[in-house]
Amino acid sequence: MAHDAAARSWPLFRSLAAYRFSLLPGDLIAGLTLAAIAIPEQMATARLGGFAPQIGFFAFMAGSLGFAMLGSNRFLSCGADSTITPIFAGGLAAAAAAGSPEYQSLAIALALMVGAMLLLSGAFRLGGIANLLSVPVMVGFLAGISVHIIVSQMPGVLGLASPSGPMLDRIGVLATELGRTNPYTLCIGFGVLAVVVISEMISAKIPGALIGLVAATLAVIAAGLEAKGVKVVGAVPGTLPRLTLPDLAPEQWVRLVPLAFVITVVVMVQTAATTRSFPSDPDKPADVDRDFLGAGAGSVLAGLIGAFPVNASPPRTGIVAETGGQSQLSGLAAAVIVLALLAFGTGLLQHVPDAALGGILLFVALRIVRVKQIATIYRQSPSEFLLILATAALIIVLPIQQGAFLGIVLSLLHGIWSTTRAKLIEFDRVPGTTIWWPAHPHIAGERIPGVAVVGLQAPLSFLNAPGFRNDVANALKAASPKLLVLEASGMVEIDFTAAQVLLDVFKMCAEQGVTIAVARLESVRAQNAFDRFGLHDVLPKDRVFHSVDEAVRALAKAR
Structure with missing residues (x-):
């Protein structure tokens, strides 16, 4: 009881209130495992958003520190996330070329705005906003995001140039270019995918992504595959995070507001779902509003060091809980390991093949499609199954940020329709x-x-x-x-x-x-x-x- 009272009153680093030294070994083991999972995943997610690998590491460190400071959940891992990255990347790409200084500035501003919205949501206890997306709409939303990830990563896995334009046009171009596939990149991409899938089937604790990434990198070096058309990450600057502020005109900030709102809602939904799935205390309700503060602090810190918005990760959170983590010290330990890699080990990343990162993201895309839930909804509520199809179609056919916004609208309309049906x-x-x-x-x-x-x-x-x-x-x-x-x-x-x-x-x-x-x-x-x-x-x-x-x-x- 004394520990609970101390935790509730603790203003910062709540999960470390009344911390006991006996918990340290479990937290360090969980932190090491988390780092092994996070390093390849954060690199791949940064690539998905059009950023250099180190920006993904910045996002992970910021998310880990920010959530540890203000969040409540003992296990939750916060960092770069493949659910929101395609959405904001699509929105930012409509305003600036991916990888350009303006694109980076827009991402930083977006992170600051999302963080501010999350902090306000937590401070004013607006956890109900997390219910804006119904389960069928969220399932359809994830299915549409999955298609975006697959289509964006297939060119790298196949060794082809990335097509531009609307989603359906890109799918058509890829279909006509299949005959020009590079067999080496194809083997690397699907080989890494297979390693990750098999590792996950054996145990979620096995860092299959890291194993696949190391194996693919060694194969590239040993067989000289760069000379055979296999693209690699290249030199990764060993720069450490530093204070960075965006240089944008006021009207550019205003244009980001709708995109920031969509991203905020998705982060709130996923954070609430994660903290409820892995509660700090199974006998007490999750403090969702406090965890919004943690996620918001993570995004603000990410923006201040030149990264992009961050989100709670259910798989990484599950890893912390399953490997003995007892506090946010696990996430902080993983962040320190990533920081050490940035400071001393970026040379190890130079020959990582792009196709290997693509294989990791293909696994992520397949994992976020909730097949069993789709089947259950189809059997039990055919009308809500149509919501899944409609939401997925909106995400796939329209520009992704517009599709995401309309998905939220569709969820609200469904709620209104359900209320008006009351007799x-x-x-x-x-x-x-x-x-x-x-x-x-x-x-x-x-x-x-x-x-x-x-x-x-x-x-x-x-x-x-x-x-x-x-x-x-x-x-x-x-x-x-x-x-x-x-x-x-x-x-x-x-x-x-x-x-x-x-x-x-x-x-x-x-x-x-x-x-x-x-x-x-x-x-x-x-x-x-x-x-x-x-x-x-x-x-x-x-x-x-x-x-x-x-x-x-x-x-x-x-x-």
Whole structure:
């Protein structure tokens, strides 16, 4: 209990509060394993975004330090991420050539803006924004991202020039160029992919990407494959991170706002999912808002040292949890190892083949497609399966940043549509009890003459209030009750428009000589709405009951 209290009050490096020396060996082992996984992955992700390999290392170090400083989760690994990289790379490429100084400046500015948005989201406890993407939309989103990664990496794996233009055009060009494939790059790319897949099948703890990368590099050197058309990373500057600020005009910052918002939402969704999947304490809810602060600090630091936005990584987080990590010291240890590589070992990276990095990214692309979840949604909810297809199509066909934004819009529209589908339902009394239950053709129920019990199992808002009023009018017309009880347990929220409709319903009942009562108004927000909008001025508080049975006994004089 003392440790928990200390952790909650600790302003910085919360996971290190009351740290015990006995945890150090586990954290160091987890940090070493994390570094072995992260080094090739961060290089590959930087390449995916159009950056030099060392920029990926900068992003990992910034993400690790920033999250350790302000985050709450003990295991979460933050750094360059293949989910958001294609999105912001596509957005930045529309404004500047990849690899140019302006492109770098835009990426830095984007990291600072995303970090600021995440910090504000955490500070104002806006964790609900993480729910903007429904599961089917997120699954479709990842499937579309997967296609982008595959198409962007196949030219390097095949030894071909990268085509430009819309996604479908690029796929067409690649299909016509297959006959010119370089067999050496093909073997390297798919060989590394095979090593990673087999390693993952044996144990996620095996650094298959690093093993494949080392093997491919040795093969390039031993067989002189550079002379046979195999492209390599080349000289990697051994520069260390330093303070870097973007030199952009104000209007360029403004143009980045929509892209920064999309990236922020995706980071929030993935961070929330990661911290909930690997909780620091399984018996307590994850502190999602605090983890937004950590991810935000990571992006701000990344921007300040010349990198790009960072994100939580579920696979790397899982590695930390599975290899004995107990605190963010694991991530910090991995960051120190990466820093040492930058300072003393960049020469080791010179002959790393591009095709090997492409093979790693092909594995990432295949891993993020949630095949089992897609199959489950197809079986259990065909309409939501269409959401997967629609979202994936938007991401693939449109410019990726536009597709991502429309995916968010599609998720919101689906939520609105679900809310507007809510209909008024009738309740029956379970025979021999005082329980009132939604009427069902296969469940025996009984009704009391002159009494109608109805309810709306959804928040009452401007979206469904007009339909609610019509349904109540139809119920009054069909049953002609003397008493109407509104079962309100599902009405967790009542907005202004809905409150006006409720006033109309109360007055309509009074005009028709029908006594109306409310039962089970359990939501505190709904109770406050009754006070705030003056609903009790029309419906006295003695007409609000704890149960339907209490209302019926008090007003219908029936048992």
